[in-house]
Amino acid sequence: MSVEEASSARIVVGIDGSEPSKVALRWAVRQAELTAASVEAVTVWEMPFTWYGIPFAPDRTPYIERAGTLLHEAIDAAIGPEHPVEIRCRVLEGNPAGALVDTSRSAEILVVGNRGHGGFSEALLGSVGQHCVHYATCPVVVVRGPKAAEMTVGISPPGRIVVGVDGSHSSKAALRWAVDQARLRRGIVDVVIAWQYPPAYGMSDALVTGDFDRLAAQVLRESIDEVVGPEPPVEIRESKQFGNTVQVLLDKAQGAELLVVGNRGHGGFAEALLGSVSQHCVHHATCPVVILRDDVNSRPPVTVEPNGP
Template identity: 35%
Template sequence: MSGPVVVGVDGSASALAAVDAAAREAQMRDVELRLVHAFTWPAMHVPHGASPLDPPAGGMRDAVERLLAQAVGRARTAAPGVEVSHTVIAGEALAVLEAQSRTAQLIVVGHRGTGGFLELLLGSTAVHLSAHGRCPVMVVRDQPDPAGPVVVAVDGSPKGRTAVAFAFAEAALRGAELLALHTWSTWADHGDHSLGQPVNLVDLIGDVDQVRAAEERVLAEALRDHRGRHPDVKVRSSLVRGRTRPVLIEASRRAQLMVVGARGHGGFTGLLLGSVSQAVLHHARCPVTVVRSGL
């Protein structure tokens, strides 16, 4: 996908860390980095300029320009040579970033914010942006392991293929190993199941080894075509019997990036709709990129 890498900027430490990550992403892709600040004060009818009681350079608009200048300097330090632009857009943060996602190839935000991005990851906004944005959304958290793999959560669903494709491309850009992680259980809880309730697959199939073998085939099938497109990417497959949420969080401790889809089934039921997504976005120990199907 063409277009710039866009990062939300608000002057917070978290946003500056997001600027660093976004600058490196733009450098790897050889595209423009666009810094965006959502300027909400005009909607609140607050004067842009300095108050008569403030110093001459004390207006809110001046403060925004200073924080953008700081972010531009940070970006150029993190990724020298990257083309950097910046813009201030009047509006609420979610609406601003959703609009930007229509022309961007990646949106990057910090996990905590102030000002125009205060609400990001404090409630449903980041989940909404990740599920409805028109490009992948990267949420920058903690300090990733630069030598760690790119981890992708594989569920084998058609909607999950976009996330797997993105993870392969990201691993290729970074020259990193790709860890394809698939969780499984003998219990199935698909919403379209005719019985409408959890079912123990052992009761249906009769052999836990057969269940495991079927899950191995799901994982292998999800990766097969992408291996051919990215022969230089070293891929490590991991089939883990266990609960999705703790498995993903534990894997994030040794990763440089985690990639998840915006919809899932099987081992990733409810991803970005309930507790699993909240746990990954709030507790992962590395940046998380959410890739919506159909992008």
């Protein structure tokens, strides 16, 4: 692929040479094909040893060269010599977590593997991925699961996207993003709400009636109506279940292309979506997990048409 003028849409992916980071790169390239974006592959290195704050090896050149070699070898191993989208390479010095968050500030998506390896650069999810999930200002994708590991570069076949809602702003941002991605993939969206009996104290009159199932259905329907409207552009299936929010979402996401959740929800009726729900999903889901921040809710949806016939 010839190098052309960079697209304004940018997907940042963290590379540390590990297999999960190569899987994350393939996911990022496939997403870039769908959205006509460019991929920014980032490797971050740190001076390994200091003595009273002074590096033992003040010459940075070998580390920069090693990082560049690692990055290009990872791209060749994951994608091959022909790139279906523009891939820009960046080698940065500093803390990997902070560098990825800073680099992704104006990006469409930040993509990380579910784990990395120590030694040359810090693990991606470990602490780096955790930091990105908490502090990145754009959607964060944690690529995990057997389907992702087997993925090859190329336009995705139609698939299923699962999204958790609880009526909060961030869950509506997640729903909006999921619907837009399903349109690009010509897929379907499973919109899921889970409910449990709240503590006996502090309940409103509506909850005292015991009609929790009805209230869940109302929150689910109102969220869809507000975000999608009466004529959704993709097939949407509603799912209302009693049970632990995390387990309901993980079970529903079995075999899905993506699980999408907000970075936090609200307590009371539904359990928070990041808090504990999103934390558990990024660690235990069997498919890639997308974390949406509530401030992403103000962004207009992507309007790029799907590639291909």
